[in-house]
Amino acid sequence: MLKYTELVLDHFKNPRNLGRIENPDAEATEGSIACGDMMTVYLKIEDNKIVDIKFESYGCAANIATASMMTEVVKGLTLEEAKKITWKDIVERLGGLPPVKYHCSNLAIDTLRKAISAYEESLVRK
Secondary structure, three states, X not given: OOOOOHHHHHHHHOOOOEXXXXXXXXXXXXXXXXXXXEEEEEXXXXXXXXXXXXXXXXXXXXXXXXXXXXXXXXXXXXXXXXXXXXXXXHXXXXXXXXXXXXXXXXXXXXXXXXXXXXXXXXXXXX
């Protein structure tokens, strides 16, 4: 059985920013081949800052917990600041994850970065 920190379990049982944003400025969906987890991230952006972020997830406890923590970490950051957050930052903020679950934090960060890229690309098209 995998050992999770109390914080990981809390974010799994009580995920922060779970749900969707109606009319988001950007969204992205990614999946993990490693385990079949899926995640969608929705962003609301004002003055180049993430003013709201939500996620929907189909996956394990680590997937939900890392997505929840990622949303808490990046809410209020500029896009440039948010792009600098790494999967290791998320694992550290959660007090650790079993190494076999690191791909979950990668999925959270990859989905965030894809949503930011979608937003930036939409500005170029305007």
